[in-house]
Amino acid sequence: MLTLLGVAVVVVGFAVRLNPLLVVVMAAFVTGWAAGLTPVEVLAAFGKAFNENRFVSAAYLVLPVIGVVERAGLQERARTLIGRFRGVSVGPLLVVYLLFRQLTSALGLTSIAGQTQSIRPIVAPMAEGAAEARGVTLDAATRQDVRAMAAATDNVGLFFGEDIFIAIGSILLMVGFLATAGITIDPIHLSLWAIPTAVVAFVIHAARLMLFDRALRRRAAA
């Protein structure tokens, strides 16, 4: 039971909004202590795993180009471009993006879009522009809601699209795990059974986006 103390550190640390990097390090030492490791052993295990997971942070290599196009006015352009299409408001815009993200992820193209390379420079400004074109005033709270919804849409599209692709990490993990348990499964079956959930995810999130759109416009009319 003591082993779970580290989990408690994480939960409490995040809840009281301590700096998460410190929370994570504290949780590592508490967990190691509870499991009977010396602090040096924890430090070594933690350092080793950190080094092995560098690929997680390598994706920030897209920051420079995103910064360059922002410097040249991409966000502003995305905003005015969407304003020209009078018919497009936030809801349908994000529904189309959701569909695009799910379909491309299902084809294995998970890295062609994302929070850094699509949401910040293009999709979020477009969503803001679409809202403004419909007379929505973007006060701080509304702006946060629109941006957060754009980010959420990317995640939902990615998570519930990628598992339809047979060579994605989670499918390989499942095949490998089931194989060690003596169950041989063709990856294609795992991906096919991801489709029902993908469809439901699209329906639920698309409905929410349309309701969000209506709520925004009602806020504007009030």
Place this chain on the structure above:
Amino acid sequence: MIKLGVVYLLAGLVFAAFAVLSAGDRANPKRFGNALFWGLVGLSFLAGDRLGDIGNGVLVLGLALIAGTGQLGRGQPATTSPDERKALAARFGERLFIPALTLPVVVAFGVLVLKPLQLPDGPLLDPKQATLISLALAAVIATAVGVILLRQPLTSPLQEGRRLADTVGWAALLPQMLAALGAVFALAGVGQVIGDLVTTWIPMDARLTAVAVYCLGMAGFTMIMGNAFAAFPVMTAGVGLPILVGQFGGDPAVVASIGMLSGFCGTLMTPLAANFNLVPAALLELPNRYAVIRAQIPTALPLLIANMVLMYVLAFR
């Protein structure tokens, strides 16, 4: 064969450049904190394999202490003003989208064309890392396209990259730190303890209860561990295989697939999935660091219920 090492070298040089530029940024009162932070990240990429386990541990401790004691400020590289950007946007028009669209095009080219390519001595790209290598290649090409096409200063990729890196701040390193924490959890057997708790204390003699325990367990455990990959082996070995498949005769493909997707519902609701939930909040400069999670919960919860229904209906045909 092109391996991940090339990507790490490039990332190391970029972060080292962020560090040097940060150190010279007099507009940032905490410039040395930023310089040290990005410098350590650069060092990790350039020399991580030569630092040893304890050396890397000390490096991580340094990162956490710099961030945790508030030594990280926000750099102020000279950039264009909002009015200048509006004027530039009008002048460049749709050309502005070209560098941003170069990214997905090159990534797709890398994954679809370069990845299957075979040289006499093996594949051109390390097959396990082809996506990340393609992304790095795309970043380099798109940056060049952006600087040339939009006539931006040669230093702008590094200065603007630093501006965005400072915008994300400590959150940028959180996903990697959490991955490392996951390894420590695994070493201490945290997953096993939670799995035992679930299976010991909850009676699963009804099929519906067992489906609910497995799906909710996947989501809840994913929220605690920060990713569904850590939850899957524990919950599937504890509940999925022995009870849903073994006792009730469920189809393992349906159980595993929808179980994993139930875990993904948990991913939408936890700050521990930092790269999906906290990094975007920082990147979009949202005042509430949990705003993205808040936007996702109303999708995640009904979807989790739908998963339970789907599994109940589809796994036991």
